[in-house]
Amino acid sequence: MATFNQPQSVITQQVTVMKRPEWSTDMCDCCDDMGICCCATWCLPCFMCKTASDSGQCLCLPLPDPVMCCFLKFTPVIIPPVSLAMRVSIRERYGIQGTICDDCFMVGCCFSCSWCQIARELKKQKQPLTIVSAQTTTFNVVQTARPPPYNSIY
Template sequence: MANVIQAQPQTVIVQTSHQSNWSTGLCNVCADISVCCCGLFCMPCLQCQTTSDFGEGFCLPLLDPCILSGSGLSPVSLAMRAAIRERYGIQGSICDDCCVLCSCFYCAWCQMAREVKIRSKHGTTYVAVNQVVL
């Protein structure tokens, strides 16, 4: 017996009209000392915890050295920064993300970790754009 489709997929488009800035500055070490200490003493731990808190694979940042060893640009870090900006409606561009990650990799990850921590503490959620609802 064949399955009968009873409802057609609908497209729900949600756009945010308000774009914000990062909650903390790039070099704002005093905003969360625990994040900065973790980044200073164990950067891979901070990266894995941040990606996990963001809802991505825990070991995703560990792929960076495998992809482009010796290069200053890490694609997983770049993708994470862009995804955080997109989800939380933070102003910026992929070019900005490249410049920040190439100039101050550790500060960029600390800023991303603080942002995810702040947004999850305040219950800031995201709504997928162009989500198909069945």
Template structure:
């Protein structure tokens, strides 16, 4: 009888989950991009930057991730932009976002600037949520600081 009682208490303790939400933040659905492809209005600074000089913007996003900043310059070769495809696939894989190589290819070919802006917003939001949940002395804080200061504008 005592063993059953202990088992019942242990199982009920394991099933209780506490979810804490910071004020002003929202829970993101698992496996989804934090913003839509056409939600450029959520980061007007980056939108203007990409509109004025898209090649520099893409190089800045790529270097903030730690890849070679010249990688997006390969996108002008061929029909399918390889850097855009690789960056979208990498971000999707890193954060567990649903999608496929085919959708990455479609967005890279048909919505090239919007795709890079979505990648930038995703990196900023993930960096902001990581920075708020980790200590400032963590070893990866420098990379996340670089991501957060991608544009230099405050994170929304």
């Protein structure tokens, strides 16, 4: 009994798993942008409203958070809901790695630092993208003979 070897087609598929980026700055990198740091230090509610507006949200969105924190200061854990929602929104919009638990910890641990990190991320993401090519291009310059100057007799 004769066997015939038939060609087999092999299909290969390459799967690339891309790691989600991290925040462009850490929580305590306030000195990376002193303008953001000073604005948050001197008037946090105004800073929160500006940051919310910069992200495309309603200007007054963050205002309930400080009020809620003042009334609920005797509860064991206070996580301002609007600030948490803003952080999650920015993280999801730009594909930043992390979880809701990380966001809860960051907002609860240092409220103002969390807002500064959000503002720095927004500022970084709004910068124009610059693409630099590493390819070397060679130009050949060919010099042609110039025609003789035109002498006119008047």
